[in-house]
Amino acid sequence: MHRAPVLNLLRAHLSRDLVAHEAEMTRLTIAFVETHEDCFLRSQLSGHLTGSAWIVDATRERTLLTHHRKLDKWLQLGGHADGDPDLLAVALREAQEEGGIQKLCPVNTALFDVDRHWIPERKTEPGHWHYDLRFMIEADPGEPLVVTNESKDLAWVAVSDVTKLNPEESMARMVRKTADYR
Numbered sequence: 034m035h036r037a038p039v040l041n042l043l044r045a046h047l048s049r050d051l052v053a054h055e056a057e058m059t060r061l062t063i064a065f066v067e068t069h070e071d072c073f074l075r076s077q078l079s080g081h082l083t084g085s086a087w088i089v090d091a092t093r094e095r096t097l098l099t100h101h102r103k104l105d106k107w108l109q110l111g112g113h114a115d116g117d118p119d120l121l122a123v124a125l126r127e128a129q130e131e132g133g134i135q136k137l138c139p140v141n142t143a144l145f146d147v148d149r150h151w152i153p154e155r156k157t158e159p160g161h162w163h164y165d166l167r168f169m170i171e172a173d174p175g176e177p178l179v180v181t182n183e184s185k186d187l188a189w190v191a192v193s194d195v196t197k198l199n200p201e202e203s204m205a206r207m208v209r210k211t212a213d214y215r
Contacts, residue, residue: 035073035118036066039082042120042166046144055206058149062164072164073114080162084123085111086137086170087145089192093211095174096192098199099131100185103155107190107198109207111165120166128170132187133179138171145169145214148203167207169214 040063047059062082071077087109088097098107112127114120125137146167154160178187190198195208 036070039118039120039166040066042144043147046147052206054202055147059147061149062147062166065162065164073116073118075113075115078159078161080164082114082120083111083163083165084114084120084127085109085165085167086124086128087167087207087211088128088132088134088137088170088172089140089211090174090189091171094192095189096195096211097132097134097172097174097178097187098190098195099183099187102183102185105185106201107188107195108204109167111167121168124166124168124170128172131181131183133181134172134176136173136176140169140171140214142168146207146210150203169211 043059043063047056051059065080066072069077072082075081089095099110101108110128110131111124114123117123121139121142128134128137144166148165148167150163150165152161152163174189180187192208192211196205
């Protein structure tokens, strides 16, 4: 079953000590994957899986954020699975495509965070859920960045300042987890 590896990742994440809201989102994501064989495809109009990279420096004091053009928010880098069931590979690919960084090292192959968020309706697509599987990735802040048409800007930001740019709980939760994640 092509969904088995992602279900294993999600179930392992659910067994960790999660705050109640993230635990509920993880359960909802498991249920979504179990009931939608096409969960990796954008053509699943109710929602689909995405992979994100919470990119940090070696000291865990800075993170790389993108000022997302469509959503007009500072966020971690990431994107659609587009049929790829390996969400870590998706997160790495999206980080390279959206940030230009080539040297990326996963801190762990386990999930760092899980989020479920609503994407508003656009001209050509209905509103839908993103079931976002997030991985912590280490990179060198000295490596050149490339701003693509998906971003207004890219910036290495002090982890302690992330919520000044985006106060959403989704971002605050990743900030709280950063120092202790291994």
